Amino acid sequence: MDPHGLDPRDHQLSHKASQETFISLVQLDPEPIQDLYQDEGPDFDPTRDASPSEDAAEGGSLANSIHSLKSSGSGGAAGGIGLNTMTPLGLSGSGHGAIYYLTRIQRYSSYTFSLFASLHLATTSVIPLLARSVPASESYLLLAREIYQTPLSEPLLVALPIVAHVGAGLLARLLRRRENLRRYYGAGDEKTHMGLGITKPTARFLRSGWPRLSWIALSGYGFTAVVAAHAFMNRGLPLVVEGDSANIGLAYVAHGFVRHAWTSWAAYAALLGIGCGHMVWGWAKWFGVSQGAGWVLERHTGVPEVDRKARRKRRRRLIWINAVAAAATAVWAAGGLGVVARGGETLGWVGKVYDGLYDKVPLF
Template sequence: MESTDSKPLDAEVKSIISMQELDPSPVDDLSPDTEAEQYFPSTEENKPRRTCGFTAPTLGLRPHRWDALLSGFQKYSTYPPTMFFVLHFANTALIPLVTRSVPASEPYLLLTRPVYQAPGLEHLVLTLPIITHIVSGIVLRNIRSSRRARLYGAETRAMRSRLTWWPRFSLQARSGYLLAPLIGLHALVNRVTPLMIEGGSSGVGLGYAAHGIARSPVFWNIFYLVFVTASVWHFIGGWATWMGWRVTTARKQHTSKGSLEGLLGYPENHDRVKRQRKMWWMVNGIAAAGAAFWLAGALGIVGRSGEGAGWEAQGWNELYSQVPIIGDWL
C-alpha cells in the first residue's frame, strides 16, 4: 500500500516541479499597426501597393513611410512662407501703426521687397512651397481616407461617403482651404495683373492697396477681414501643431459613461484637461492678437488713407479695371 500510494505522490511532485521549471514562452507585445496596413501581413513584400486607385511604386517605402514623407513635405514647406509672412506683417501692419502714415511706411516696404521679389527667389519662397504644402496635404488626406475605407471594408457608396475625408475637416484644414483662393486673388491683383499690364509690380505698394480700398470699400474690407483672419489663424495654428500643441487639429475625445476613467476621475486626466485648455487659450489668444494688429494697420491706417492723385491714380485705376474676371467690381 505504501508503494502504490507513493507513486501518485511522486508523479504529482514531478509534475509541479516540471511546471515550475518551464521557461516562459515569448509573448509579442507589439500590436499590429492598422494604419500602416500591418494587420493583415502580406507575403509579397516587394509587390507595389495600390493607393488612391492607381499602382504606386514603393521605392523601398512602406505605406506609413509615405505618410512620413508627405508629412515632412507639408511641414517643411511652411518655413519659407513664414519668413515672408513675418516681413509682410511688419510692412503692412506694425510699421503703418508706428508711422500712422502710408507715405512714411512705403520706404520700408520697398527695402524688404527685393528680399522676396528677386528674380527666381519669389517662386522659391512662395509659389513652390505653397503649392507643395497644398498638394501634399490633399494627397496625404486622400491616402489615409482610402486606407480607412479598405480597413473598415467600405463597399457601397454610402459607406464610402461616411469614411470620406471631405466632411472630416479640422479647423486647421478649413482655414487652409479657405486661404488658398484668397491667396490666389491677392496675387492676381497685386502681382499677376501689374506684370501683365506694366511688366512688373514696382508701382504696387501700400498706396495702391489704399487706392483700391477707397474705390471699393465694401469688397476690400470684407476681403481683407477674412483674408487676414484666416491667414493668422492658419499660420499660428500650424506652428502650434508642429510644436506639439494640437489645438486646431485635435479631435474631441468622448469618455464613455461606463468607463472607470470617467467615474474615478484620475488626477492626471484633470491635469491633461487643464494643459489642453491653457494651450487652447494661448494659441487662440496669440492668433486673435496678431489678427487684430494686422487689421488695425491694414484697414485702420492703410485702408483709411483714401485714393491717390494725379498720374499715379490713373495708372492704378487702369490696373484695377484690368484685373481678370472681377475687374468690373473693382
C-alpha cells in the same frame, strides 16, 4: 477523460466561440483609423515611448504595444493587422510611407512661407503702425521686395512653398482615402473579406472613405483662396495690364480702400482673419500643442478628478492658441487696416493707373 478534469470537447467549443466573436467584430462599422494618427500631428511616432506619467496612467509603454501588434501581424500573408507603413509608391526604404513624406513637405514648406509672411507682416503692418504714415513706409516695402520679389527668391519663398504645401495636403487626403477603402472595404483586394459578411457603414463619410476634414485643413483651403486673390490683385494683374508692378505699393492698397471700400474691407478682413488663424494653429500643430486643445474632453477615464484636470488642460490650450491667433490678427489689422486703409486716395496719373487696374476686376 483528462486527469485535470478538462473535457477535450471544451476546446472545440471555445474555438467555435472565438470564430463567432471574430465574425461579430468584423460586422461592426469601423471608423477610419488614419484619423487617430493624423490628429497626433506629423511628428507622431507610434513606436516612440510615452512619457513616464503617461506610462503610469496607461500601464506601460506604447512602443511595446505597437511592437506586439507588429509581431502578431507579420505572420499573415497580407500582413495581418500589424501597422505597416510600406506603400506601393516605393517610399519605404526607411520604413515610412508616402503620407509621412507628404507631411514633411507640408511642414518644411510652411517654414519657408512663414519667412516671407514675417517680412510681409513687418513691412505692411508693423512699420506703418510705427511710422503712422503710408508714404514713410513705402521705402521699407520696396527694400523688402529686394529680398522676396527677385526672379530667384519669389518662386522659392512664395510660389513653390504654397504649391508644395497645398499639393501635399491634397495628395495626402487622397492616399488616406485609398488606404481607408482598402483597409475597411476591401477595395482592390476581394479575397481579404471574402465570406465574412462585412456590412458597409451607414455614415456617408465612412462609406466614401474620406478622412475627417479638420478646422486647420478647412481654414487652409480658405487661406489659399484669399492668398491667390491677393496675389492676383497686387502682383498678377499689374504684370498683365502694365507689364510690371513697380508702381504697386501701400498707396495702391489705400487707393482701393477709398474707391472700393466694401470689397476691400471684406477681402482684407478675410485675409487677416483666416490667414492668422491658419498659421497660428498650424504652428501649434507642428509643436504638438493643438492635438491636446479643445473645449470638450474626448476620452473619459471614469475618474472625475482626472477628467476635470484633463478638461482644464485642453481648454487652457484652446484659449491660449486662439489668444495668440487673435493677437496676431490684431497687430496685422492695426497697421494694415488702421493705417494703410486710411492712407487716402492717390491723385494724378498714378491714381489713374490704379483706377484702370481696379476697373479690370468685375467685383470692383
